[in-house]
Amino acid sequence: MAALDEIPRRAAAPAAPARRRPAVLRNLQAKIASLPMILIALVVFVGCTLWTVFHSFTTSRLLPRTDWAGLAQYRRLWGEQRWLVSIENLAIYGALTLVFSLVIGFTLAALLDRKIRGEDVFRTIILYPFALSFIVTGLVWQWILNPDFGVQAVVRSWGWTGFTFDPLNNPDIVIYGILIAGLWQGTGLVMVIMLAGLRGIDGEIWKAARVDGIPAWKTYLLVIIPMMRPVFVTALVLIGSGIIKVYDLVVAQTSGGPGIASEVPAKYVYDRMFRDQNLGQGFAASTMMLVSVAIVLIPWAYLEFGRRRKA
Amino acid sequence: MTRFASLAGMTAISVAAGSAWAVELEVMHWWTSGGEAAAVAEFARHFEERTDHTWVDGAIAGGGAVARPIMVSRILGGDPMGAFQFNHGRQAEELIEAGLLLDLTDVAEAQGWRDIVRPSNLLDACTVDGRIYCVPVNIHSWQWLWLSHKAFEDAGLEVPSDWFEFVEAAPALREAGKIPLALGGQPWQSTGAFNVMAVAIAGPEAYAQVMGEKNAEVARGEDYARVFEAAVAAREMAQGSNVQEWQQATNLVITGQAGGQIMGDWAQGDFQVAGQVAGEDYSCLPGLGVNEVISAGGDAFYFPVHSDPAVTEAQKELAALLLDPEVQVDFNLAKGSLPVRGDVNLDAANDCMRKGLEILAAGAVLPDGVTTLSPDTTGQIDDLMAEFWSTSMTAEQAQERYAAIIEAAD
Numbered sequence: 001m002a003a004l005d006e007i008p009r010r011a012a013a014p015a016a017p018a019r020r021r022p023a024v025l026r027n028l029q030a031k032i033a034s035l036p037m038i039l040i041a042l043v044v045f046v047g048c049t050l051w052t053v054f055h056s057f058t059t060s061r062l063l064p065r066t067d068w069a070g071l072a073q074y075r076r077l078w079g080e081q082r083w084l085v086s087i088e089n090l091a092i093y094g095a096l097t098l099v100f101s102l103v104i105g106f107t108l109a110a111l112l113d114r115k116i117r118g119e120d121v122f123r124t125i126i127l128y129p130f131a132l133s134f135i136v137t138g139l140v141w142q143w144i145l146n147p148d149f150g151v152q153a154v155v156r157s158w159g160w161t162g163f164t165f166d167p168l169n170n171p172d173i174v175i176y177g178i179l180i181a182g183l184w185q186g187t188g189l190v191m192v193i194m195l196a197g198l199r200g201i202d203g204e205i206w207k208a209a210r211v212d213g214i215p216a217w218k219t220y221l222l223v224i225i226p227m228m229r230p231v232f233v234t235a236l237v238l239i240g241s242g243i244i245k246v247y248d249l250v251v252a253q254t255s256g257g258p259g260i261a262s263e264v265p266a267k268y269v270y271d272r273m274f275r276d277q278n279l280g281q282g283f284a285a286s287t288m289m290l291v292s293v294a295i296v297l298i299p300w301a302y303l304e305f306g307r308r309r310k311a
Numbered sequence: 312m313t314r315f316a317s318l319a320g321m322t323a324i325s326v327a328a329g330s331a332w333a334v335e336l337e338v339m340h341w342w343t344s345g346g347e348a349a350a351v352a353e354f355a356r357h358f359e360e361r362t363d364h365t366w367v368d369g370a371i372a373g374g375g376a377v378a379r380p381i382m383v384s385r386i387l388g389g390d391p392m393g394a395f396q397f398n399h400g401r402q403a404e405e406l407i408e409a410g411l412l413l414d415l416t417d418v419a420e421a422q423g424w425r426d427i428v429r430p431s432n433l434l435d436a437c438t439v440d441g442r443i444y445c446v447p448v449n450i451h452s453w454q455w456l457w458l459s460h461k462a463f464e465d466a467g468l469e470v471p472s473d474w475f476e477f478v479e480a481a482p483a484l485r486e487a488g489k490i491p492l493a494l495g496g497q498p499w500q501s502t503g504a505f506n507v508m509a510v511a512i513a514g515p516e517a518y519a520q521v522m523g524e525k526n527a528e529v530a531r532g533e534d535y536a537r538v539f540e541a542a543v544a545a546r547e548m549a550q551g552s553n554v555q556e557w558q559q560a561t562n563l564v565i566t567g568q569a570g571g572q573i574m575g576d577w578a579q580g581d582f583q584v585a586g587q588v589a590g591e592d593y594s595c596l597p598g599l600g601v602n603e604v605i606s607a608g609g610d611a612f613y614f615p616v617h618s619d620p621a622v623t624e625a626q627k628e629l630a631a632l633l634l635d636p637e638v639q640v641d642f643n644l645a646k647g648s649l650p651v652r653g654d655v656n657l658d659a660a661n662d663c664m665r666k667g668l669e670i671l672a673a674g675a676v677l678p679d680g681v682t683t684l685s686p687d688t689t690g691q692i693d694d695l696m697a698e699f700w701s702t703s704m705t706a707e708q709a710q711e712r713y714a715a716i717i718e719a720a721d
Contacts, residue, residue: 061405062383062406063409081698081712082698147553255496255497257496257555257697258496258701259697259699259700259701260698260701261702274379274380274383274384275380275686275690276686276687276690276691277383277402277405277686278690281687
């Protein structure tokens with residue numbers, strides 16, 4: 001109530017000095033307006049996270065329960081072959097997606113930025129897959145990679161009968177089959193972000209580089225890319241969140257198969273919680289996912305924001 | 312009246328002539344293949360013909376593993392459907408404990424379900440603390456080997472009469488360009504095939520010990536070691552069947568591209584839809600032709616609790632109707648499963664269903680994994696089997712991990 005009383009009083013006496021108020025009361029309207037958002041963030045994100053972490057230490061099955069189980073769920077989790085395979089797959093998929101989508105995305109953007117003819121057309125074509133959901137992407141690539149109908153069949157019909165390319169049916173390389181579909185879908189967005197970043201680079205810099213006789217690739221590598229740091233951070237966050245939550249692509253393309261060769265952590269969580277009616281185990285797995293994200297994010301945030309404050 | 316209707320909230324209510332309330336009852340199930348869809352349409356037809364209510368079909372494609380979570384979240388989320396299909400047993404255990412499902416004991420007593428439902432363990436699986444919560448509608452058994460006559464003719468072979476002959480015929484089938492054993496890629500199919508082999512090779516007693524008593528000693532023992540070795544051989548035979556759904560695998564058998572498939576009796580419905588005749592175009596071997604027993608699992612309907620008495624009334628009417636003799640016959644003939652009551656006229660049953668009925672009458676019935684294992688244990692076994700059937704895991708490794716899961720089962 002005190003906060004609400006504040007508004008009419010201030011309206012009545014506009015000359016009231018703001019600097020005497022404590023920091024909390026400054027910009028009061030803005031703070032009141034953002035209160036719902038803050039509450040939602042606290043309750044939905046922080047609250048539910050804590051609730052999940054708490055219940056990962058219980059024996060909850062279909063319904064959440066509070067029977068304490070200690071670390072039993074975690075011990076079981078790390079003894080599960082399927083979880084270990086999931087982690088390995090995510091590591092491979094994640095590392096390669098990160099590298100390839102940044103490299104390919106930037107290269108495409110740089111090529112488009114050379115003032116080529118028909119840029120709009122290329123941009124549209126390359127960005128187009130991003131308009132498709134992961135489910136559609138997964139199905140399309142399931143067919144393309146199907147040995148009886150897809151690439152393999154086409155190449156064989158050209159006469160090269162020994163040709164074999166069926167990543168989705170080979171447990172050793174199935175994750176690369178998923179990677180191809182993921183890159184096809186996601187690289188366009190990275191390219192557009194990069195292109196926007198490149199367009200933001202002052203033309204004078206290019207002129208200066210040309211005057212100094214620096215080759216274009218060197219200008220990109222040593223001048224332009226360092227200047228595009230914020231753009232790279234944006235792309236990194238988008239790619240990173242896409243990696244950790246990859247689920248629908250796998251479901252559509254292989255449903256985790258052959259066997260368990262293309263399982264990913266998010267699918268483990270879903271299957272345990274809903275298919276097997278074992279909330280405790282699913283929560284333990286999702287808590288581990290949160291921990292792994294935190295391990296990457298906290299040092300980065302510390303460096304990023306800690307340094308900025310000093311500057 | 313209008314006030315009452317608005318109180319009913321999400322449930323659509325319309326007033327029929329007279330005092331009865333006509334309710335639109337949403338029924339959710341995962342019966343989407345040709346034979347299954349034809350079967351569920353029989354329920355809908357009888358329900359609409361005999362009552363004032365409307366059947367709203369809520370089919371979910373993708374099988375139980377996809378449908379169950381959707382159904383459970385509908386119920387937990389406070390927007391329950393009118394009725395839903397589950398495999399009875401432990402899947403609905405906690406929903407019942409939480410008081411979310413309708414108690415059908417009064418309907419059951421009025422109709423004498425105790426006396427008409429056989430085998431009685433089907434009704435036991437619906438019973439919690441002496442109260443009945445579900446309606447078993449059919450008996451499904453997993454223990455069938457479906458053989459394509461065309462595939463064996465093409466390879467110049469006799470159609471085998473048991474599993475061992477089938478294994479011997481496998482290399483010749485392979486040479487003739489056939490896949491000896493069709494197997495879909497979904498984990499539950501490989502688990503099912505494995506369990507069927509366990510009954511045939513380790514024998515019904517060992518199987519009942521492992522599935523019913525969760526005896527890890529037996530799972531580690533000699534008998535099961537032979538099962539895992541046979542599974543390694545079957546894995547070789549299944550090489551090349553790059554399909555996911557069971558219908559697609561069954562289709563390989565129907566079209567003669569594959570020699571055989573281990574699949575439950577629901578595959579029968581698809582043979583029927585394809586116009587095939589049992590004994591002429593295809594053969595069925597219960598218990599793989601080795602041990603002629605069947606495990607009686609099946610489908611059951613559950614009814615979530617609704618606050619609206621009109622809906623409850625409609626739910627109970629449907630529950631009673633599902634066990635009606637005529638409905639039972641129409642439904643089960645279409646689906647290829649066996650009716651849950653023995654006193655119905657099944658003259659229209661074909662060759663394979665008759666075999667099943669004889670085994671059932673002889674009482675060679677085993678507990679089904681769905682009724683004795685928790686979904687959690689089933690899930691772990693599914694994962695293991697998925698891995699085993701798609702990699703080169705040895706029989707010993709697989710057996711040890713299988714026994715460990717049985718040991719930890721609750």
